[in-house]
Amino acid sequence: xxxxxxxxxxxxxxxxxxxxxxELLPALTQFVVLxxxxxxxxxxxxxxxxxxxxxxxxxxVLVFAGLLAFGRTFAAERDVGSLEAMLLTPAGAxxxxxxxxLGATVxxxxxxxxxxxxxAVFLASPISPAVVATxxxxxxxMAWLGCLFAALAAQTRxxxxxxxxxxxxxxxxxxxxxxxxxxxxxxxxGFGAWAPAGQPYAVLLDFDILFLVVSSLAAxxxxxx
Amino acid sequence: MAEVPPxxxxxxxxxxxxxxxxxxxxxxxxxxxxxxxxxxxxxxxxQGPVQRIFYLHVASAVAAFGCFAVVLLGSLAFLWRGSLVGxxxxxxAAHVGLVFTTVTFLMGVVWAKPIWNWDPTRTWDARLxxxxxxxxxxxxxxxxxxxxxxxxxxxxxAAVVGVxxxxxxxxxxxxxxxxxxxxxxxxxxxxxxxxxxxxxxxAYLVTQAAVGLLCGVLVAIHYRVQxxxxxxxxxxxxxxxxxxxxxxxx
Numbered sequence: 043x044x045x046x047x048x049x050x051x052x053x054x055x056x057x058x059x060x061x062x063x064x065e066l067l068p069a070l071t072q073f074v075v076l077x078x079x080x081x082x083x084x085x086x087x088x089x090x091x092x093x094x095x096x097x098x099x100x101x102x103v104l105v106f107a108g109l110l111a112f113g114r115t116f117a118a119e120r121d122v123g124s125l126e127a128m129l130l131t132p133a134g135a136x137x138x139x140x141x142x143x144l145g146a147t148v149x150x151x152x153x154x155x156x157x158x159x160x161x162a163v164f165l166a167s168p169i170s171p172a173v174v175a176t177x178x179x180x181x182x183x184m185a186w187l188g189c190l191f192a193a194l195a196a197q198t199r200x201x202x203x204x205x206x207x208x209x210x211x212x213x214x215x216x217x218x219x220x221x222x223x224x225x226x227x228x229x230x231x232g233f234g235a236w237a238p239a240g241q242p243y244a245v246l247l248d249f250d251i252l253f254l255v256v257s258s259l260a261a262x263x264x265x266x267x
Numbered sequence: 268m269a270e271v272p273p274x275x276x277x278x279x280x281x282x283x284x285x286x287x288x289x290x291x292x293x294x295x296x297x298x299x300x301x302x303x304x305x306x307x308x309x310x311x312x313x314q315g316p317v318q319r320i321f322y323l324h325v326a327s328a329v330a331a332f333g334c335f336a337v338v339l340l341g342s343l344a345f346l347w348r349g350s351l352v353g354x355x356x357x358x359x360a361a362h363v364g365l366v367f368t369t370v371t372f373l374m375g376v377v378w379a380k381p382i383w384n385w386d387p388t389r390t391w392d393a394r395l396x397x398x399x400x401x402x403x404x405x406x407x408x409x410x411x412x413x414x415x416x417x418x419x420x421x422x423x424x425a426a427v428v429g430v431x432x433x434x435x436x437x438x439x440x441x442x443x444x445x446x447x448x449x450x451x452x453x454x455x456x457x458x459x460x461x462x463x464x465x466x467x468x469x470a471y472l473v474t475q476a477a478v479g480l481l482c483g484v485l486v487a488i489h490y491r492v493q494x495x496x497x498x499x500x501x502x503x504x505x506x507x508x509x510x511x512x513x514x515x516x517x
Contacts, residue, residue: 190431194424198414208407208428211400212435249438256434260427263346 045140048133052141056115057148066114066149070107071156077103078157078164089166096167097224100157101217104177105184105210107153112188113205115146116196129265139193139261147185151178172227179246180220183253184213190257193264219245286488293484296477300326308470317381322471324374326478327367334364334482335405335433342429345422354422355497357429358412359489361405363482368402397440404432 060066081099085091119125119142128138154177161167191208195201223242304322311318337360344353375395408428415421 187431190427194411194427197416197420197424198411200414204407204410204414207403207410211403211407211439212431214396214400214439215435252434252438256431260431263423263427266423 045134045137048137049141049144052128052133052138053144053148056142056145060145060149065118066111067152070111070149070153073110074103074107074153074157075160077106078160082164087165092165093167093228096161096165097221097228099165100161100167100173100177100224101221103157104154104180105213105217107157108150108181108184108188108213109206109209111150111153112146112185112192112209113195113202115142115189116193117201120196125265135262135265136258139189139265140258142193143186143189143257146189147182150181150185154178154181168228168230170227173224175243176220176223176227176246179243179250180216183246183250184216186250186257187212187253190260190264193261197264215249216246219249282491286484286491289484289487293477293481296480300474300477303470303473307473308467309464314382317378320374320378322474323478324371324378325471326475327374328371329475330478330482331364331367331371331401333479334360334367334486335401335436337486338364338405338408338429339433342426345426346430351422351497354426355490355493356486357426358409358493359486361408361429362489363485365402365405365409366485367478367482368398368405372398372402394440397436400439401432401436404428404435408432 078099081087081095081103085095085099087095116125119128129135158167158169158174158177162169188205188209191212192201192205195204195208198204219242223246226242300322304319308319308322310316338357341350341353341355341357341360344350345357372395375398408425411425411428412421415424
């Protein structure tokens with residue numbers, strides 16, 4: 043239970059910082075809305091092509107918003123040297139990492155709370171509970187993996203460059219399964235021959251558990267200087 | 268650390284000569300493999316001469332996976348025991364593995380052009396995608412080494428990427444397989460024995476042995492380069508420290 047206590051405390055600290063400083067969330071929401079505006083111009087969307095292309099646009103925006111959000115979580119700590127201070131406490135690196143990842147997950151979910159309604163307004167995307175569930179499930183695993191690489195990249199030169207190179211190839215499983223599930227959910231049909239109903243969620247959950255465990259195990263080596 | 272004078276008893280020189288001899292054997296083995304591929308193996312009835320790409324394609328894919336398994340083991344050895352040998356082995360194997368992945372990829376593309384009438388804009392094959400991801404992951408592994416502060420930090424961070432990258436590759440593969448795949452299934456390990464005539468299997472095994480040897484020699488050479496570079500760095504640091512701690516320093 044000590045682990046959970048530390049995790050929640052670190053996540054609460056991050057969210058409190060964000061609420062007081064209001065640095066990341068306003069920038070992220072603007073980024074999300076602007077991406078949709080650019081997608082609207084770039085694809086020349088209308089009432090029929092908007093819903094058709096929106097699964098792809100959703101995942102593109104989500105992936106890049108994630109890179110922005112996760113990159114900041116550890117960069118800010120490195121800038122003021124507060125991560126070292128936290129690691130000096132007896133809390134333990136895996137619990138601190140889990141807290142940071144949880145905080146980043148909540149931030150990205152807040153960003154999705156703007157993204158999905160904005161897509162419904164701008165692109166006339168049919169946002170159903172199935173779409174929301176898919177996006178949330180993918181967010182958890184992507185956040186843990188992304189935070190691990192953000193912590194890793196924060197210790198290098200050119201961290202903004204390294205994070206996408208490391209995180210994007212490892213996010214492929216989430217994007218593949220998630221985008222397919224969103225496509226099916228948005229087209230309103232069942233999964234049909236592709237998969238039995240509910241299976242994509244189970245697969246996403248499996249990926250979440252796998253990467254939660256793997257990145258928590260690896261966190262000790264990444265954070266431990 | 269005493270300087271060893273060069274001569275017949277010089278261990279460095281003996282090591283160099285041994286590696287040179289091994290490299291010669293590997294080149295000879297590759298020539299034999301070339302003979303097996305182009306002369307010994309029969310022509311494929313359906314695909315024609317293009318099928319001969321298969322031997323080198325599969326052999327280098329196996330060699331690349333072997334290299335990445337070595338990266339995994341080296342990374343684990345470094346994370347668990349702080350083994351410098353494991354780290355150097357990982358460094359060497361990642362470079363060589365990237366080369367063999369590139370060879371596999373290029374051979375596959377050349378084969379796919381006439382056989383599938385391949386058009387990358389229409390075909391998103393599972394193995395192509397996961398191989399591309401594999402390539403980028405291990406390029407990232409080498410990039411981390413370059414961008415991280417040199418020394419233990421770079422080794423530690425790269426080892427984490429080496430382990431997670433290897434875990435992710437099968438996951439990427441199975442997730443992408445949810446899309447339809449065009450890539451041929453296993454030919455050699457097909458149920459009920461290899462689905463090809465015996466001379467083809469022999470040609471493949473000869474090629475695999477030659478490519479495996481070449482791969483091992485390349486890793487050994489690269490390992491040696493890394494070891495000497497580390498030793499040179501350690502000597503330079505030691506000299507600096509000696510200079511700084513001398514009573515009349517500077």
